[in-house]
Amino acid sequence: MKLINFMGMRRIAYVISIVLAVISIGSLAYKHLNLGLDFTGGTQVEIHYDTAPDVDSVRKTLDDAGYKNVSVQTFGDQSELLVRLQNNFTKNLGETIVQQLSGHGENPNLVRSDFVGAQVGDQLRDQGGLGLLLAVVGIVIYLAIRFQFKFAVGAVVALLHDVLIVLGIFSLFGLEFNLTVMAAILAVLGYSLNDTIVVYDRIRENIQKSRSNDIIRLCNDAINQTLARTIATSGTTVIVLVALLLMGGDMLHNFSIALLLGIVLGTFSSIYVAAALLVLLNLKRSDLISGRRQALDDGMP
Incomplete structure (x- = not known):
């Protein structure tokens, strides 16, 4: 099977992500979200x-x-x-x-x-913000223990990237942001993190099995090895969401849009944000392997 050079296109992906993030921040700052009745009363x-x-x-x-x-x-x-x-x-x-x-x-x-009443909006703003902060802290701790701190940084940036751009698109096009969309955003967090963990786990396995220090090649191999799983998972989910978008009625319209955006962005960020950041953060084989194991692999006594 021919391997796709995903990491070779990472700089183009950086530009795309930065442009989308800047547009999203600008729209949220000036246009704000079109809050639904659940938040405004x-x-x-x-x-x-x-x-x-x-x-x-x-x-x-x-x-x-x-x-x-x-x-x-x-x-x-x-x-x-x-x-x-x-x-x-x-x-x-x-x-x-x-x-x-x-x-x-x-x-x-x-x-x-x-x-x-608008009380639900106030509660969601306060409790939801606190919940999101605690979730991010928990993710950092979990990934730092299971993998390494650089993995935790990449995963958190990928999560923030996906949520920010989904919110930015809703703000830019004036789509109503209500409780169902909020539920979709939380689902996007879970999907994005799961996709990132799958890629990270394969990257770690490749690093531990190989004696190579070429992180770019090891990341490419990991992404290609998980590509079939990613296409199957994302593809079947997209089919369901398209059906909801077309036949779910107005109540599920924005919910479906948010999830569709989240699936696309989550797949993109697991490759070009989470994995590519490992290259920027200068991940090394020694970050995951003890000094004694490194010495044995290099043929030293």
Whole structure:
């Protein structure tokens, strides 16, 4: 089997990663995330129709009526609509919206109208930030013990790379960031770390079995050896996510986009961030093998 020279293209990959990271940071700093109702608070209205309405037409009608940051999604089936808006909750707001949408579909009926508080956003910001910090510290400790500290640095940078770019893309294109997208981001963390660990484990095995100090070649060998596994895992996951994106409805649309981006970025970063950083950090065979073992392998007494 012909080996692909992944490490030979690492400098191009560095440029791509840096450009994407800078764009993401810039977008997050100036445009911020388009936070959903779960984080900002507002009103949630569920409406049932006898026939399925045109969702785009419903959005335009509410937007023309002056409602701000309206989110309209099918809920359950095509005849159920979930309208989320940041307007303050009032007793008759649900009935008012139903009257304004009476021309879309047949017999619109108000199922429920609820106020959604923004407390969940505050809790997620504080507790989620603390949880992410603890997770990163735990990853560093685990990888430093199981592999070596340079591996831990590469894995953490790869994780931050993937999350930053996913958030940046959501910010840049104004995609709504809600609790389902937050769940996708956490799943991206797990996927990216798992893919990185698989590559790292093979790199370590190759270093321990070989007497060569050519880290670039050993990393290339490891990536090629795990390539079939990576393609099978990523490919089957992407197929499922594409099906969710096309047929999962509006509720799962942004969730599917976040996971698709995460799968692509996680596969990319396991090669061109996590593994390539080992080269930049000047990983040596002696970092993983004791001095006595090194001397025996080199033929010294």
